[in-house]
Structure formats: C-alpha cells, structure tokens
Amino acid sequence: xxxxxxxxxxxxxxxxxxxxxxxxxxxxxxxxxxxxxxxxxxxxxxxxxxxxxxxxxxxxxxxxxxxxxxxxxxxxxxxxxxxxxxxxxxxxxxxxxxxxxxxxxxxxxxxx
Amino acid sequence: xxxxxxxxxxxxxxxxxxxxxxxxxxxxxxxxxxxxxxxxxxxxxxxxxxxxxxxxxxxxxxxxxxxxxxxxxxxxxxxxxxxxxxxxxxxxxxxxxxxxxxxxxxxxxx
Numbered sequence: 535x536x537x538x539x540x541x542x543x544x545x546x547x548x549x550x551x552x553x554x555x556x557x558x559x560x561x562x563x564x565x566x567x568x569x570x571x572x573x574x575x576x577x578x579x580x581x582x583x584x585x586x587x588x589x590x591x592x593x594x595x596x597x598x599x600x601x602x603x604x605x606x607x608x609x610x611x612x613x614x615x616x617x618x619x620x621x622x623x624x625x626x627x628x629x630x631x632x633x634x635x636x637x638x639x640x641x642x643x644x645x646x
Numbered sequence: 647x648x649x650x651x652x653x654x655x656x657x658x659x660x661x662x663x664x665x666x667x668x669x670x671x672x673x674x675x676x677x678x679x680x681x682x683x684x685x686x687x688x689x690x691x692x693x694x695x696x697x698x699x700x701x702x703x704x705x706x707x708x709x710x711x712x713x714x715x716x717x718x719x720x721x722x723x724x725x726x727x728x729x730x731x732x733x734x735x736x737x738x739x740x741x742x743x744x745x746x747x748x749x750x751x752x753x754x755x756x
Contacts, residue, residue: 568744577650577736577747578689623689632677632740633702636689 537561540624540637547644553611555640557624560605564626568634569598569609572621581622582609614644648673650748652737658754664725667751671718671739677701678720679745680712683734692735695720727755 539558547553557567565586570578584591584598584607591598597610611618624637651670659665671678679702680692691704695714712722718739724731732755738745 570747575749577738577749580744580746583744625689632679632694632696632745633691633704634679634681634689634738634745635691638688 537635538624538626538637540640542640543638544641545643547614547642549614549616549644549646551614551644553614553618553642553644554608555622555624555642556606556608557626557637558604558606559626559635561626561628561635562605563628564635565629566627567598567600567607568625569596570623570625570636572623572639578623611642614642616644616646618642619644650737650739650746652735652748652751654751655749656752656754658756659727661727661729661755663727664723665727665753666721666723667735667737667753669720669722669737669739669748671720671737672746675739675741675746676718677740678714678718679738679740680720680722681736681738681747682706683736683750684732689736692722724753729755731755 568583569581571581572578582593582596595612600607621639623639625634653668677696679694683689694702698714709725714720734750736750738747
C-alpha cells in the first residue's frame with residue numbers, strides 16, 4: 535500500500551519557468567512533510583519541510599503548499615534553473631516516529 | 647559540521663555471501679535510519695535506531711539486520727545475499743529539524 539503518492543513521474547520545464555510537483559497522503563497521523571532533492575550518485579538532500587500548522591512555507595525559490603483537508607502538499611520551484619535538474623522526493627512521517635515514507639520521485643529536467 | 651559518512655561507497659558481493667555496511671551519523675544525532683533505494687521500489691525504510699535500541703522496522707526479511715553503538719555509529723548487515731538485494735543503501739541521521747542522508751553504499755550482488 536503506497537501511503538504517499540507523487541506526481542508527475544517526470545517533468546520538463548524551461549529555464550525561468552515554474553516547476554510544480556504534487557503529493558497526496560493517506561495516513562492522517564502524518565505531521566511532518568519534507569521534500570528531498572537527489573542528484574545522481576548522491577544521497578537525498580533535505581530541501582524544505584513543513585508541519586501541518588501552516589499552509590505554506592517559502593525558502594528562496596522553493597515553496598511548499600499544504601492542504602490538510604485534502605491531504606495534499608506540493609512543491610513549487612520558481613524561476614527554475616538547469617542546476618535544479620534532479621530527482622525530487624516528497625516524504626512524510628508521524629510524531630516522534632523517525633520513519634520516512636517516500637513518494638516514488640519526480641525526475642525534473644530544466645532546459646536552458 | 648561533518649555530514650553523515652557511509653562506508654564503503656561501493657561493494658560487489660557474490661550471491662549467498664553476507665555484507666556489513668557502516669554509518670557514522672552527524673555528531674549529536676542519536677537517531678539513525680537505514681533505507682534501501684532501487685529503481686523499481688524507490689526509497690524503502692529498513693529500520694531506525696535510537697540510543698542503541700531499534701525503534702522501528704520496515705517490511706524486510708530477517709536477513710536484514712542492524713545495530714547501533716554507544717557512539718551512535720550504526721551498522722547494517724545483510725546475510726545470504728540475493729541478486730535482488732542489489733541497491734543503494736542509505737543511512738540518515740536526524741533530530742526534530744530533519745533527517746540528513748549520507749551518499750550511500752552501492753551494493754551489487756552478482
């Protein structure tokens with residue numbers, strides 16, 4: 535049972551455009567929602583994270599939007615750059631449980 | 647601040663052998679988790695240790711085991727390797743603010 539569903543599987547965006555990746559979850563106990571960025575040959579790197587007490591969090595060009603009632607959250611990358619080309623994973627965990635449940639990932643390609 | 651260190655980076659083992667992977671977490675982090683990453687299944691949780699105790703375990707067979715030492719360093723062991731165990735094994739250490747992953751150990755079983 536996939537508890538975190540991520541879409542799209544792949545995304546191609548032009549330089550300067552907005553990249554949007556969506557995730558939906560089923561477990562209402564989840565209360566921590568991070569996004570990770572992974573480059574080939576590297577481990578995932580924490581990009582930005584949100585807890586359900588806020589509906590949006592912005593850090594630089596990266597924004598998480600969170601909709602608790604719909605059990606959905608999304609990552610927006612503004613002014614996308616070729617250096618943003620990577621695989622992005624959403625994830626979720628519950629309480630003090632340090633177990634992350636990951637989405638399947640989105641391969642983002644930003645064309646120059 | 648040093649990151650999460652995993653050794654070795656690459657391993658090639660023969661089916662039926664066993665393997666031990668090592669992880670040194672970020673200083674001060676008491677929680678260490680292990681994940682398996684494959685193209686087909688994505689990132690899957692193996693287990694998590696906190697202060698030398700296993701707190702959580704994923705849905706993997708008993709051939710996969712781990713432990714954590716008093717200095718928070720962790721090891722995972724896979725016995726009787728199968729071809730399907732070929733994967734990138736990632737260690738993450740964390741606290742309330744998030745989890746930091748190492749670069750992983752690429753295990754190839756032939």
